[in-house]
Amino acid sequence: MTYKITSxxxxxxxxxxxxxxxxxxxxxxxxxxxxxxxxNCDNTTYSVPQCAAGCPTCDGCVKERGDYWESWFTTYNKxxxxxTKKEEYWDNWFNLYSQKFSEQIQKRQTSKV
Ligand code: SF4
Ligand code: SF4
Numbered sequence: 001m002t003y004k005i006t007s008x009x010x011x012x013x014x015x016x017x018x019x020x021x022x023x024x025x026x027x028x029x030x031x032x033x034x035x036x037x038x039x040n041c042d043n044t045t046y047s048v049p050q051c052a053a054g055c056p057t058c059d060g061c062v063k064e065r066g067d068y069w070e071s072w073f074t075t076y077n078k079x080x081x082x083x084t085k086k087e088e089y090w091d092n093w094f095n096l097y098s099q100k101f102s103e104q105i106q107k108r109q110t111s112k113v
Contacts, residue, residue, distance in 0.1 A: 003049055
């Protein structure tokens with residue numbers, strides 16, 4: 001679900017320049033978010049949606065209400081991605097640790113001989 005502009009908008013134009021994808025437009029004198037361009041600011045350098053973050057009315061730019069199961073699966077997929085990456089992290093950590101540990105043991109055994 002993308003962001004949309006509500007009737008609380010006071011046309012300050014802040015979101016127009018803040019949007020990294022150029023999704024905010026003025027149509028018939030009113031601000032409007034193109035749902036085909038809005039990415040919710042995902043995959044950008046921003047950690048929060050820029051239109052909502054800068055809006056002086058606090059509820060001028062809001063996230064459209066999504067379907068319950070759609071948002072459930074979105075959250076589920078995000079968590080699974082994080083867990084998968086973590087699994088790789090600990091696998092790599094364990095491999096490196098065991099390699100270094102066995103190198104140290106070999107060094108000690110060699111120095112004793
Ligand atoms: S930042 Fe908020 S008040 Fe300003 S134009 Fe955008 S939606 Fe309207
Ligand atoms: S959520 Fe991000 S991409 Fe979407 S309209 Fe707002 S600033 Fe633009």
